[in-house]
Amino acid sequence: MAALLSVRGVGAGYRGVPVLRDVSFDVAPGSVVAVLGPNGAGKTTLLRTLSGLLPLTAGTVRFDGQDLATVPVARRVRLGLAHVPEGRGVVEELTVAENLRLGGLWRRDRADVARAITQVYELFEPLARRRGQPAHQLSGGERQMLALGRALVARPRLLMLDEPSLGLAPKVVAQLMAVLSALRSSTGLAILLVEQNVRSALSIADTAVVMALGEVVAVRPADQVRADDTLRRAWWGSW
Amino acid sequence: MDDPRVRMNPAARGAVAGLALLAAGVAASYALPDRLFALGQVVAWLVAAAGLTVLVGLSGQLSLGQAGFMATGAYAAALTQNALYAAGFTVAPPAGTSGRFAAAAGPTAAGWTLPVALLAGVAAAAAVGALLGLAAVRMRGAYLAGATLVFGLIVTPVTVLVDALGGEQGLRVHVPRAPDPVGSAVGEGRFRVWVALVGAALVLAILTAVVRGRWGRDLRAARDDEAAAALVGIPVARVRLGAFVASAATAGLGGGLYVYLTGTALPGYFGLTTSLFLLVAVVIGGAGRLVGAVGGTLFVVAVPIVTTEVMSAVDASPALQARLAGNAPLALLGLCLVLVTLATPGGWSARLGRGPRRVRIGWGRADQGRSGRLDLGRPRAGRRGDRGRGGTGARPPIPDVRE
Amino acid sequence: MARFIFLTIDGLATGAVYATFALSLVLIWRAARIVNFAQGAISVAAADVAWSVGSRVGGWWLGLLLAPLVGALLGVLMQRFTVRRLGPERHLDAIIVAIGVAMVVQAVLGMVFGLQYRPLPAPVSQTVLTVGGVPTLSPYKLLVLGAVALLVVGLALLFSRTAVGLRLRASALAPEVSRLLGVEVERMTTLAWGLATGVGAFAAMLVLPTGPGLHPTAMDGVFITAFTAAVLGGLDSPVGAVVGGFAVGLVLNYVTGYTDEPNLAPVALLGLLLAVLLVRPNGIFAGPTIRRA
Numbered sequence: 027m028a029a030l031l032s033v034r035g036v037g038a039g040y041r042g043v044p045v046l047r048d049v050s051f052d053v054a055p056g057s058v059v060a061v062l063g064p065n066g067a068g069k070t071t072l073l074r075t076l077s078g079l080l081p082l083t084a085g086t087v088r089f090d091g092q093d094l095a096t097v098p099v100a101r102r103v104r105l106g107l108a109h110v111p112e113g114r115g116v117v118e119e120l121t122v123a124e125n126l127r128l129g130g131l132w133r134r135d136r137a138d139v140a141r142a143i144t145q146v147y148e149l150f151e152p153l154a155r156r157r158g159q160p161a162h163q164l165s166g167g168e169r170q171m172l173a174l175g176r177a178l179v180a181r182p183r184l185l186m187l188d189e190p191s192l193g194l195a196p197k198v199v200a201q202l203m204a205v206l207s208a209l210r211s212s213t214g215l216a217i218l219l220v221e222q223n224v225r226s227a228l229s230i231a232d233t234a235v236v237m238a239l240g241e242v243v244a245v246r247p248a249d250q251v252r253a254d255d256t257l258r259r260a261w262w263g264s265w
Numbered sequence: 266m267d268d269p270r271v272r273m274n275p276a277a278r279g280a281v282a283g284l285a286l287l288a289a290g291v292a293a294s295y296a297l298p299d300r301l302f303a304l305g306q307v308v309a310w311l312v313a314a315a316g317l318t319v320l321v322g323l324s325g326q327l328s329l330g331q332a333g334f335m336a337t338g339a340y341a342a343a344l345t346q347n348a349l350y351a352a353g354f355t356v357a358p359p360a361g362t363s364g365r366f367a368a369a370a371g372p373t374a375a376g377w378t379l380p381v382a383l384l385a386g387v388a389a390a391a392a393v394g395a396l397l398g399l400a401a402v403r404m405r406g407a408y409l410a411g412a413t414l415v416f417g418l419i420v421t422p423v424t425v426l427v428d429a430l431g432g433e434q435g436l437r438v439h440v441p442r443a444p445d446p447v448g449s450a451v452g453e454g455r456f457r458v459w460v461a462l463v464g465a466a467l468v469l470a471i472l473t474a475v476v477r478g479r480w481g482r483d484l485r486a487a488r489d490d491e492a493a494a495a496l497v498g499i500p501v502a503r504v505r506l507g508a509f510v511a512s513a514a515t516a517g518l519g520g521g522l523y524v525y526l527t528g529t530a531l532p533g534y535f536g537l538t539t540s541l542f543l544l545v546a547v548v549i550g551g552a553g554r555l556v557g558a559v560g561g562t563l564f565v566v567a568v569p570i571v572t573t574e575v576m577s578a579v580d581a582s583p584a585l586q587a588r589l590a591g592n593a594p595l596a597l598l599g600l601c602l603v604l605v606t607l608a609t610p611g612g613w614s615a616r617l618g619r620g621p622r623r624v625r626i627g628w629g630r631a632d633q634g635r636s637g638r639l640d641l642g643r644p645r646a647g648r649r650g651d652r653g654r655g656g657t658g659a660r661p662p663i664p665d666v667r668e
Numbered sequence: 669m670a671r672f673i674f675l676t677i678d679g680l681a682t683g684a685v686y687a688t689f690a691l692s693l694v695l696i697w698r699a700a701r702i703v704n705f706a707q708g709a710i711s712v713a714a715a716d717v718a719w720s721v722g723s724r725v726g727g728w729w730l731g732l733l734l735a736p737l738v739g740a741l742l743g744v745l746m747q748r749f750t751v752r753r754l755g756p757e758r759h760l761d762a763i764i765v766a767i768g769v770a771m772v773v774q775a776v777l778g779m780v781f782g783l784q785y786r787p788l789p790a791p792v793s794q795t796v797l798t799v800g801g802v803p804t805l806s807p808y809k810l811l812v813l814g815a816v817a818l819l820v821v822g823l824a825l826l827f828s829r830t831a832v833g834l835r836l837r838a839s840a841l842a843p844e845v846s847r848l849l850g851v852e853v854e855r856m857t858t859l860a861w862g863l864a865t866g867v868g869a870f871a872a873m874l875v876l877p878t879g880p881g882l883h884p885t886a887m888d889g890v891f892i893t894a895f896t897a898a899v900l901g902g903l904d905s906p907v908g909a910v911v912g913g914f915a916v917g918l919v920l921n922y923v924t925g926y927t928d929e930p931n932l933a934p935v936a937l938l939g940l941l942l943a944v945l946l947v948r949p950n951g952i953f954a955g956p957t958i959r960r961a
Contacts, residue, residue: 077848103850115845117838128838131831132850180850327760329767400942406759407703407903408945411895414705415938418892422931537888541771548764592778599771606761606768607753 030055030090030184030216031076031107037084038075044083044240045071051235051245053184056214058206060227060248063237069220070112072237073188076218077109078102089184104132106183110190114173118162122153125161125172129179139179146175149205167198174205185209186218191226199223203230228252275474283470286559290462294455301454303566305526308461309519310539311562312468314546315555316515319472321544322553323481324508325488326401327410330417331516331543334390336535338517340430342386343438343530349378350439374441382440383464383521390517391510398509402502417540421532435531438524461522468515473555484508538595545598548605569594674796674803675925676918681809683917684816685875689894690901690909691823692867697903698840699860702762706746707868708891709770709884713777714739714869716882719788728791732815732873739869740862742773747861752854774884783883790877812874819870820910827906836860892934893920896941902951911953916940 029052036049046068053059061069074080076087078099087094089107097105117125126146130139147154150171156164161172170190177185187206191199207230209215221227228234231248244251273281293304317331355372397416401409424430442448443456451459475481486494487501495501524530546565550557576590689707696704704710714735722731750765790808797804805813827833838846839856846853871894872887879886897916901908916937923936944951 079844079847099847100850100852103848109848111845111848115842115848117842117845119841120834120837124834127831128834128846128851129849131835176849325760327763397942400946403949404945407697407763408899408949410705410760410763411703411892411899412938412941412945415892415896415934415941418888419934419938422934425931426929426935541767544764544767588782589779591783592775594775595771595778596775599768599773599775602768602771603750603765606765607750 028091029053029088031218032088033076033085034088035085036072036075036082036087038071038080038082040071040080046075046240049085049237049240049242051233051242053216053218054232055183055216056210057232058210058217058219058230059233059235060231061218061220061235061237062224062227062251063243065222066239067237068240069237070188071240073109073111073186073218073220076186077107100132103180103182106181107186108177108180108182108184109186110173110177110188112188112192114169114190116161116164116169116172116176119160121158121160122164122172123157125176126153126157126179129176133180138181142179142181146178149178150175166193167195167202170194170198170202174202178209182215184216184218186220188220189222190219191221191223199226203227206230275477278477279470279472279474282473282555283466286469287462287466290465291459294458298455300570301452301458302526303570305454305458305461306523307562307566308458308465309523309526310543310546310566311519311559312465312522313516313519314543314550314558314562315465315468315472316512316519317543318547318550318552318555318558318561319476319484320508320512321547322551323476323484323488324505326505326509327406328413328509328512329410329537329540329544330413330415331512332535332537332539333413333417333420334394334513334516335520335523335539336420336424336532337393337513337520338386338390339520339524339530339535340424340436341389341517342382342521343436343524344429345385346374346378346382346438346440346524347436349381350374354378356441374439376441376444379441379460379525383518383525386521386524387514387517390520391514394510394513394517395506398506398513401509402505414537414540417537420535424532431530433532435529435533438528438530440525440528457526461526464518464522468518469555469559472511472515476555480504480507542598545602548602565598568597572597670802671925675921677804678809679918679921679925680914681805681813681917682875682878682921683914684813685871685913686890686894686897686917687910687913688816688819688871688874689868689890690898690913691820691906692864692871693894693898694901694903694906694909695860695864695867697898698906699836699857699864700751700762701756701759702751702766703895703903704743704861704864705763705766705891706770706773707865708887709773709777710742710746710865711735711739711868711872711890712876712882712884712887713742713773714865715788715872715876716777716781718869718873719786719882728789728873728877731788732870735869735873736866739872740866743865743868744858744862746865747858751861752858777884781882781884785880785883785886787881788873788876794878808877812878815870815874819867823867823906832859836863889934893937896937896944898951899941900944900951902953905951905953908951908953912951 031053033052034050036046037044038046049068049072051059061072063069071080075082076094078094078097082095089102089105092105094102102109117128120128123143126143127139130142133139147157150168152164152168153171153175156168161169164172174187174190190202194202203226206217206219210217210230217230219227219231228248228251234244234246234248234251235242236244236246236251290304290308294301297304313331313335317328320326320328354375354377356375357372397412401412404412421433424435425432430436443451443453448456476484483494483499483504486497486499487504491501520535523534527534542565543562546561547558548561549564550559550561572593573590576586576593579586579589581589689711693703693707696702696707715731717738718731718735719728721734722728746766746769750769751762754761754765792807792811794806794808796806825833827837835846835851835856836859838849838851839853840860843853846856868887871890875890876882876886893916894913897912898909899912900915901910901912919940920933920936924930924933948954
């Protein structure tokens, strides 16, 4: 099966300072890929490059066969590529409902957007309860739900999440991972998950991309990484 | 100081700059005998422009009301001059002179009253600058620009409100005339330009010396990265206030000189257009560059003269010609302002930065690597940037809490 | 007492215009973090063009419809060809560019129309109506109040109910996230500019008949007054702009009305502005919310 997302030799940086170097990996449709690595490995930079917020200095990114080099950021979600950024990016001054609506504004099929929003409310009950409230009143876990729900309204094919478990209690993290896994099973959504929380990420991932210092050091099936002690200790000590 | 190629010490540099201006000015006063008034205007304005370029370029404070401080200095000088004259500090009038300054009957003010009046002007402008500055130092960007704009716009209303200031007709000022041997040899007009030149040369010398010294360095550091500057012990608010007051003081001198050159104090001399033209002079010359301020002022004074000449050559009705000629300078200078600002990517540092060790002048964010490397050996603290009170420019990806 | 009532009502009517213009400044500030110092000049230019047409056909009413369109066009042109090239960080440069644009616009207006004030006649009477012996408002000022009310309601609906309004708000509040969600932020910023300058032109058509008329600098006073009002209310707050506009209108009216000295207005304005900037620099309505990328 052809890869949904194909990353080849990607380099990127900030104002002349290179951060990523020669990054290559694939995301197959319907699979979950976890991007792991210590702080400063370039994981966030990678996602920002994939969604176009940061320009490529080298390599190509193909989504569903299409080269993304000429596709501006705002157009990528139309192709099916959604990015939930670091910090969640919930627009605090807008209400929960407005945030969700925002996720679907680009779509022409208003009926399906309405359906999607209803599904999000069903999936995340706290959001339904707070739909008229401004987003700054939400807790960390609720904001994560909102950010996720907002991305889902666009009916993406690949969902990129940057450290969704950040600042959340373990129970909430477990629920989050369960939701992601369920989404993958029920809708065939592919997920690219950047995580510091290695254990949670590996619990739902099919493949692990391990990064350090801006480079990919390994691409392995997740259960291999789970099981292999030497691999783990080499890069993180222990977890 | 930072640049190993600079061999002269600041004081020497200042002296050179001042003397150069004097020499150039005296030469010009002989080369362009019909343009003495324009020359005088250049000199008076360049004093104000010099202060403004330091304020805008080195301190990063945008003031749209420089003419307001000129007016303050002008009227203070005018009132002082007239008061001294009325108090009887006069001398017998010199022998008849020609041109604009044709002899009027009666005694004229004693020569020493002029420096006193000018100093009064400087002091008044500095005082008002300190008052406004106390509020200004806490403001950034658009807020400061707006406040100084409003300040500049109260000049004409205030002259109307306060009877002693003479309203829109202005005040006639009893300025001293050139003393006898010199006056007839050189001409009253030329003499006045020379006196103004001395004042301007002094200001230029002082500013040149000072901006290369510690104060200039502190200014630039405070402009580029307030937090880091404060960490290093620079009293940011005081430094900014100092720049504001200095700029106001120079404008005050410029205003006083203008009164001396014309013998009158008119609110129309110190309106919004003057403030804007001074800003254009600063921008065209490169904000922060004193030499640029001189060149920019020359340009800004020359443009109306040139356009009038060009327009009179155009074949059109006098009314239309007047309309075109009257508005052309404003259009041209506005266009210059837009084009020059657009053409310099990342501010002026790209144009001015020469050589790796030179302290780069310009604005833009310090941590963007474009301007102002703090040569104080300190790591850069979190950057706030030029911002109005309401917000900030681009932020790092980590959310940060506002005050 | 009658004087107080009159000054109050009249102050509210003038304040309505300041409120409108202040709104237009806040719109741009929220979208681009810039105070558009060319707003006054652009609004006069739009009014001039609109009245050139309206004086021949359609009258003031046509002018009122045309001015916002011309103003919007000028604003869009200005944003696309100047401000946009500066990028998001050069805030002071944006002010300088705006000033340059204002200079050019005012100079061109001076060349085309001359420097005499050209009266803009109001469509209805400007004589003050007396109700029970108390002077209140002229029919024209009543019209102005009505027009402003309609505009404010319209804008509120636009921003809170429509998809475009949501996009505009999102682009202003969180441009990066909005891009990720498919919002074309650059286009929204340009639209915000056009909307703002259109609103400013609308305000110009409303206020110019009450003064000496059309002149390149005719809106400079409104600009600085509206700026003060916007700062008073908080540059980030549309509600603040409206409240600030009315407040400043009232204050100025009381000051000039009771002292009978119109020249005190700019001085009072400076005092007010400095007071606000010293005491509560974020404005009265500064919210606790945090702006994100």
